[in-house]
Amino acid sequence: MTPPSAPPPPADGLLAAGRRNLRALAHAVSHPSHPPTPLFADAPKRWQRLLPYVVVVALVATFLPLTITVLTDYGMSGGLAGAIAAVQTVPLLMIAHRPLQAWWIILPADVVGGLFALGGPASQSSWPWTPSVIVAYLFLMLALALRETRQTLIGVWLVTGAAGAVLGRLFPGESDGTNVLLLVLSAVVLVIGGALRERGEAQRRLVEQETISEAERAHRTLLEERTRIARELHDVVAHHMSVITVQADSAPYRVGGLPPEAQAEFASIAASARESLTEMRRLLSVLRSEDATGERAPQPGLDRLQQLVEATVRAGVPAGLSLTAGLAEPGRLPQTIDLSAYRIVQEALANVVRHAPGADTRVSVSSDGTDLTVLVVNGPPAGPASPVEAGGAGGHGLVGMRERVRLTGGTLDTGPLPDGGFRVAARLPLGTKEPVSP
Template identity: 40%
Template sequence: MSEPSRPQWHDRPYRPDPERHDHARLLQGIRAALLPGPHDPHTTMLPSRMWLRTPILLLLLAMTIGFTAGSIAIPIEVDHRSPGISALLGVLQAAPLLLAVTRPLAAWRLSAAGFFIGVLMVRGVGFWPWPVTAFLAHLAILFFVSLACDRETLVGVGAVSIGGLLGPAVLFGMPGWFAAILAGVVLVVLAFGDAVGGRRTAEAIVREQEQLRRQDLARQAVLEERARIARELHDVVAHHMSVIAMQAEAAPYKIPDLPDAARQTFGVVRDAAREALTETRRVVGLLRSDDETVERAPQPGLERLDDLVAAARRSGLAVGVTVVGVPRPLAVGVDLSAFRIVQESLSNAARYAPGSRVQIEVRYGQSSLRVTVVDDGPRSTPEESQGGGHGLVGMHERVAMLDGTLTAGGRPEGGWSVVADVPYGGETE
């Protein structure tokens, strides 16, 4: 069944406010009971499955018709009252029962208004001023109210039902002992409905917690699977990079009379393989440890710019570096992103513009860091592109994540340029 909304009571334990007096809470409850407002529950307390909802609706419709017809016929046949007045009061007292499943407080207000008008019109004629069927319908409405409303509102509803309806009935002739019995019945119905509503809400909370737990377990399983895949990928990459590094190291000893250019190329391959292997181990190595406090190697930043330049020069690029402005401590994300942008730009230059002259400029502005990498085009035929690279996409994503801008493209005079502006922001290292 769809769960009732009990926003102020059963969603959290009740803790009385010591600074708020009981009579203030009672007045607030009476105000909530009598005056429509956002606190009114707007919910259906019927099952969500149609095969259960339909019979209950039909039963409720039959009860409403029966109680309303009885509330009209009894005053006419037994008490010989006016048919017009009896019909008006009967509809007002019993018909709101059909509304109670979706608007319980509104249904109670209508029914209570009919009961109060009935007290004023009868004025002591008969044992009590209302038909039995009307009172039964009112009790059913009270049950729906207690299912859907918070306890403070229930106190107000009970106070109005007893003091505002039974009290005037006693003044106009109803025996006090009988009014006490009716008041007890009203309290029992409200207490029973409140207990049922509290149980339903508690069950809904338990179900929600179970669903959240299942989602957490599923998320944890996904993360564990990703970690496992990352470890396996690390093993594969580390193995092949180690082989590359060892073969590049051993090549000068295996090949006699190796030219100096080839020896230098093998050295570049060896150094690149070792650096890639080191970064792969640093990034993925933590996945092998269950200790969350294990020390982590620092992320690379612009302090390692000289290493990038040296590696690029070994690969055949002529690289120059210019730093404009006063260097300042950078946020980890900004520092790492600037390093990766220079690294990716140099890698692209070595691949697509071999032998080119590359100029790197790092400008420390007032509110942002600008990194510019410009090459003047290839000196020899670049290697054929294998496609599928995501270097520019990665740079754009890094810069966008930091609310910066990046432009990359060909230059009119030839070559390629990458310009990234990244706001400082964040905490420094």
């Protein structure tokens, strides 16, 4: 059994929808959809910004004398033809920034010109729109299509057709079909111009979205690198806190004859250290992702630089290491400085492998007693980078270096060299200088 068909919509509903659409079209053709900014106002070059004004001046200079000549051929006096032609063509100067306002002036002027052209010589059969009016009107339609919304263009096209239809009905013997010609050509121009405008808007939105995505990607990279540094610092600080706890707990057994007050003080120190460790582990559980596990090995330092350089050589990069004697000894440097220096060299060598394969590279780590200087210099690449790396699939190299230098209160200098190579120079203070806050 077939279900009953839906009843037709009530006539009042159709009439109400029609009235709403008419009001929307009337509002669209009476209110510009954009501020009066010139076309190509955002163009990077000055000649591009001036181009619309040059075009509109050329249009007026062309169509004003042409329209006067055409109207005088219809039997108008020179003064009347000049006045009507001026109203029909001079507003074309506005189409670079106010095309809809220009249409408000030009369409009534074209209608008035058609009325004054009635009764002209029989040889002049183009009515109600003269040839010059049709061509100038198409330029106006193109300007509208490049600036206004689709609803406005539909309203303009309907009003244009209605004006020609009214003139044709009032004077049926005079019309020769130019109204249909103007409607067809206007529709073609509006469709092409509207498609170009919508395509340009889509490209502009795509560029804006890509810019936003790139900023978000950079911000996410920065946050990920800071989280990584925080996890590593947890391991460094946790080691020292564990040592404090063990020393405070074992002090009463290692040092004999401690008074009760001293034993209670050591017990309080051990309890505070254990509480700090507990809080740090809670913080680390938040910083660490769900699928990440804690590292079992101790954090690396300068004592593992030689292994890092050897691994880089095995990756196809001829690298050499210059390390001041004694810097790699355990406990010689603050652990945070030791770890940061290693990570800076690691990131710099990783960038060489990715972006400058085969480049001759030199790593130098030295100290003057006040600062630790880390220098990584590579020459021009011996071969092209892989398409993946050249396409920007790199890691957090420079971001990680900057964050680690900020952590220690040092300075970082990076940049290309004249021969096509790259230089990374970091200075990490060994004193008690306060780190730069992010």
